[in-house]
Amino acid sequence: MAAFASSSRNPPPIDMTIFQDLYEVIESNPPALEARKVLIQQCMEAGWVDAAKDAIRDLLQLDPFDEEAHSWSDMLSEDASAQLELRYVPTTQIPPPRPPRPLIPDIEEAQLELLRDYEALRTKAAKLLRETYLVRDLTRKTEDSTPPEKRVSFKNLMSLGSLAWAGKKKESLVSSPLDRHIQNLTDIADGRISSAVQGRQPESAPYSFVFRWEHAASEVYVTGTFDNWSKSEKLIQTGNVFEKKVILPPVVGKIHYKFVVDGNWVADPTAPQEYDDDGVLTNFLTEDQFVKHTRVKQTSQPGSAQSVARMMEKNSERAVDIAVDDLEAMARWLRSQDARLNDDGVREALVKRLGLVSSALPDGMKRHAALALMHVEHELLRRTYVCDETMYGDKVVDIPRARFLVTEDNYGWDMEELVQAIASNGGVMRNPLSRQMFTTQDIHMIVQHPLGKRLAAMQVEQGKLSKGVRPKTIEELEKMSAVLLADMSLDQMESRHVVDGFLGYVATLPESEQQALDRLRVPAKDSHTGQAFDTSIGEAVRDAKANRVCIHKTGDFLQQAARYLKRSK
Secondary structure (H helix, E strand, O other): OOOEOOOOOOOOOHHHHHHHHHHHHHHOOOHHHHHHHHHHHHHHHHOOOHHHHHHHHHHHHHHOOOHHHHHHHHHOOOOHHHHHHHHHHHOOOOOOOOOOOOOOHHHHHHHHHHHHHHHHHHHHHHHHHHHHHHHOOOOOOOOHHHHHHOOOOOOOOOOOOOHHHOOHHHHHHOOOOOHHHHHHHHHOOEEEEEEHHHOOOOOOOOOOEEEEEEHHHHOEEEEOOOOOOOOOOEEEEEOOEEEEEEEOOOOOEEEEEEEEEEEEEEOOOOEEEEOOOOEEEEEEEOOOHHHHHHOOOOOOOOOOHHHHHHHHOOOOHHHHHHHHHHHHHHHHHHHOOOOOOHHHHHHHHHHHHHHHHHHHOOHHHHHHHHHHHHHHHHHOOOOOOOOOEEOOOOOOHHHHHHHHHHHOOEEEEEEEHHHHHHHOOOOOOOOOOOEEEEEEHHHHHHHHHHOOOHHHHEEEHHHHHHHOOOOOHHHHHHHHHHHHHOOOOHHHHHHHHHHHHHHHHHHHOOHHHHHHHOOOOOOOHHHHHHOOOOOEEEHHHHHHHHOOOOOHHHHHHHHHHHHHHHOOO
């Protein structure tokens, strides 16, 4: 076995279950051409040249004209193989010993430099200590005199997260993180650097809680002692409920909180309430309500892709969640094997895993596997999108899984917002932000989404409208568009006459066909700018009549509309 010696990054560890799954797929679903191609790629990536050649030979026997197989065969030909093997080194090869580090020419100078740095560190610690005392005293005075609703976070004054989590009373600061910070600075300033370093304690595991507001509102925030009353957490609306999982600091005792509903500070009447130390009515949480998060370690390799596919088929209503859980488990295992593996390396391995799962699924369920990868990229791999905010200003990263969708142009959507925007535009499948038409694959994903099913009826209606325009009307559109495009006169009288004539012709049509011309949205783009047209045939002609739009642009649109209607027949 060999490995690439010149790889620019550390590849993910070889997943032997991939080979087992591939052989199982090849045996159970002959001829399994796609699985054989994946097997060849896996062998080549692992450096198994002979195994790759055997797999290529088997593939060519089944499909002698496969171009990919021939290209791989050429790559691994006798001459190319010799060159390829030069790029490989045995994994057991011992690297040459490193040359000894050069001695420092002047030990005394190095000692003096170290001493200067040491004194500079002590001086800086003393300065930070003085500033910390000032901020602490200012915080205490302000906390004692300011109601919770108007308290200011001091995180911007100094990077001490403990200030936002400290209690309101002086006695609560006796063993707070702030006191430990002061003690560390004191040790460094006095020259006891080792005490400061050894005295550090690992941070406690974070906690979380799902805050919910189930009453009428337009915009809801939650704030409290967990964020120093800074109104930092905006709840996400799902139906009639506002909710969000909020990460809480390591705290002891209660957390007091309130909601800011449409600008008004209120306590939830359906949640536990009490008056805090300042006499303000708030909601509160106790420790038994927190969810403590501990890092999940994936010590064993996940099961086979075949078993995941079988589970998805058996529980089709949870197919996406099952695939997401499997990909997350695989990601944890990969990172447990190689801590240096970055998100791109993890994604590459997950795509291969997903390909195996998808190959074992029936055609009707393959889209569930693609959706699973979309959610893992959003929730785990921190994928970036064209837009970082939704159309209503919420963060894309905060969109819950049930409402999240990514289209091929790399826009992340809140499906509730997207469906509303498409419906308000007559059901035209166009990106509301870029104004470009969605691809066929995007349209299928949108209308198959639980929140997008109502758009399917609008798509059917648009199809019926296109078929409701008679051939004679299409001919009239072609004639009018030709005149508008060719008219270069100053008065444009010929164009005006042809527009008036077409409007007179439309007036003689049945009402159903007139409605079709008014409501049908045609997928067309400006031939010069590439900008998508956002109008119907009727609107375009009336705009030209009123001189609101350039006649050449109208002619461009009507020409494309006529072609579209011809194809729809």
